[in-house]
Each structure stands twice: as C-alpha cells, then as structure tokens.
Amino acid sequence: MASDHTRTAILAAAERLYADRGFGDVTLRDIVAEANVNLAAVNYHFGSKDELIAELFVTRSIATNRERLRELKAAEEQGGGRAPIEMILHALVGPTLRGCLGPENQRSSAARFMIRASIESVPPIRRIKNREIDHLRKFAGAMRRSLPDRSDVDIYWGLNFALAMAHHTIRESERLTKLSEGKCDLDDVEDVVARVVSVATIALTAGRMETKAPSRVAAR
Amino acid sequence: MASDHTRTAILAAAERLYADRGFGDVTLRDIVAEANVNLAAVNYHFGSKDELIAELFVTRSIATNRERLRELKAAEEQGGGRAPIEMILHALVGPTLRGCLGPENQRSSAARFMIRASIESVPPIRRIKNREIDHLRKFAGAMRRSLPDRSDVDIYWGLNFALAMAHHTIRESERLTKLSEGKCDLDDVEDVVARVVSVATIALTAGRMETKAPSRVAAR
C-alpha cells in the first residue's frame, strides 16, 4: 500500500483546475503546484499528461455509462424485454444531465470537469469518446425493440437528436440562461430531463410512421 | 491597392490547415509554409495569431447570419409579420447545416473550417460566439410572434433544442454515420434540415399548450 496520497492529490487538483480554467491553459506546473507535489510526480504516476487526462475522463465516464445501463436494464426487465421508449431515453440522457447540471454552487468538480470535457475537445478525450459507439448501440437496440415498426434510420436519428439536446444543453447552459434571462431554469435537472425525453419521444413516435410521406411535415 | 496577395494566401492556407488538422496542432510556421510567405507576415497583416483565427471565423459567421436573417425576413414579410414556425426554424438551422454538411468530397474548406470551429473551442472563436446572443434574440422574437400562446420558456427551450440538433449533427456527423452504418445519409442536407425543423416544430407546437398537462407526451 503505497498510500497513494500523491496520486490522489494530483487527480483532485487536475480535475479542479481543468474544470475551472479549461484544458487549454492549465499546465502540469499549475497542477503540481495546486497539489503540492513535485513536477516529476505526474509522469511518474501517470506516464504522461494525456494519460492523466484520460484517467480523469474514463473514471467519470464509466460511472455515467454504468448508471445508464443500469437504468436501461431495469426498464427492459420491467417491460419484459421491451421498455417504453420514454424510459429508454430517460436512461440515456438522465445520468449525463444529472451528472453535469444542477445548482451551480453545489456542483462537484467532477461535474464541472465533465462539462469542460464536452466543451473543449482534447485528443485523449476524443479518443475515448470514439470508443463509445458500442455503448450507444445497446441503446439503439433497445429502441428498436421498443419501436419495432420504426425504421433503423428513424431510430438512429432519434438517438442522435436525444443526445444532441442533452449535450448541447450542457455545453451551452450558460448561454441559454443568459438568452432566456433566467427563465429557463437549468438547476431543475429533472425538468430538463423531462423536456429532453419528451421532445425525443415525440420525434420518435409522431408522424412519418403512419403517414408514409417522409420528411414533409409542414412544407409550403 | 496593395495587391493583398499575401493576406489572401495566408487566409486560404490557414483555413485549409485548420479545417484539416484542427487548431490544436497547426502552428504559424505551418501556415506560412503552406502559403509560401514569410513567418512575420502573419503578425504584420493580422496583428496576432488569434486575430487571424477570429477574422476567418467572423467572415464566415457573418455570411451565415446574414443568410439566416434574409430567410427570416422573407418569411415574416410573406406572412405579414407572422411567419409560420417551420419557416423560422428553417431560417435558423438551414444556413448553418447547408454551410457545413453535404458531400464530403465537394465540401469547401470554409465548411470544414466551420465544422472544426464547432468541435474544438478556441478562445478567439468563443469570444465571438458569445456575442451571438443578440442575433438569436431576433429569432426568439419571431418565434414569439409566430406562437403567441406559447410561454417564453417554451420558446427558448424550442430554440435551444433546434440549435442543439443542428450543431450536434454537424459536430458528430462522423459518429452518426458510423453508428448507423451509413444508413443516416448526411450528404442529403435538405433531408437533415427537414428532420431538424420537423422535430423542433413538433416540440414547439405539440402537447402542453392545448392540454394543460406538462411534459406528458407519450406516457404509458
């Protein structure tokens, strides 16, 4: 048991600094100063700066994905293999939104870090995100089982739009607050989740299926 | 008339390089090499690297915003001050999507640059984007006129979701193609626009207004 004190201190300091100031202008020297450890400690314990960032991201990312799958599995079991589409979407976007939004003053540095990670896009994180496709396929599968009459294309577009609304709301939460002059309450996370799920559900169930006519919703 | 040759060459080279390799690993030396000009030319003509990036972005950004407002104005005039919501949304997301998507081989470097700008987020660009709020307010206003019965909150959320779907689709176009194994055709830009507009329209018009019941769109 090497006490791990240094490792832990570096992780905590890095998470906090990246969350507050972004990846762009936080150097290893900033991190080790904040953590009160020697500069060489980062390379000794993590190998490189990128591996440090990667470890921060995967740790948090794994937690979110586990929670997503837990909710999905519960929903499918409850429905006997076929979960209602709203519950699937809820499992998809709920954990992410809950992990990043909420009252600012009580937002964990882990949450703020994940917001950063979704705004700035640095190589080590991008690499990890690219491996997320397999994870998303599980949701695509569940959605297909839930809506067997929908075409694959519609399923994927629905999945894409659901993620779009969730991630964009996180990324641009500040702007939305400013634009709406505070009228859109991003601290009420469950309301945000409900809105995203609601719209994504309509997108996946309304129109187009019954009427064969494709993508002609309100043309002139 | 200083012939402007050097200036133009720098802009073109920078746009191409940033588009292809991202802001992260393109240096001034790469740019001047590609443009066949002297290193000092960038600072001479643009002042700094950041101002060069800013100029690239605003040029393109102004063009998009002008097109957006042109479409919006046309729609409102045609409707006597009240444009149908689909046309407003079309004006909002159409120019952006058309400017960034489309067949890859014939995608302009300007388009690829704007994709980069929406993926990576570098300080000079972020600063410009923050000034975009006034522009968005014009759309919020038009939407309010179009849907006078909707609450402001719903309007802003609708606007947010419309932008979300458009931008996320641009940002993650590669992943969506891979995830859907090519089934989602991102080269058919008008279809993408139609899908985004369609979903955003439903989000803004369905449920909640007529039926007082909030966010209960397709419960079981």
Next chain:
DNA sequence: GATAGTTTCATACAACTGTTTGAATTGCAA
C-alpha cells in the same frame, strides 16, 4: 530617377511546454 511608404525577409528572442535524469529520501522487510 530620387524619395517616401509599404511590404517582405532572415533571424533572433523570450517564454513556456512536457518529459527525463540521476541523486536524495523515504518506507519496509529481513
């Protein structure tokens, strides 16, 4: 064709980056 203003150029600068090194220190087992 001399002159004044603009533009180009090679080069140097100063700062900062992540990483490495090898010696010093620590902690633990024998």
Next chain:
DNA sequence: TTGCAATTCAAACAGTTGTATGAAACTATC
C-alpha cells in the same frame, strides 16, 4: 541495522511556440 525497492525532488533538457526587430526589397508618387 542493513539492504532494497519505491518514491520524491531539483534541475536540466530539448523542443516548440508566437512575436519582435531591423535591414532589405519593393512600389508608387512626384
């Protein structure tokens, strides 16, 4: 206590970055 490995440390390294400088080469005007 001795010995050995794990850890810490100060220092330097090697490279890159954007920017500044001052002379040289142009260009257009008179």
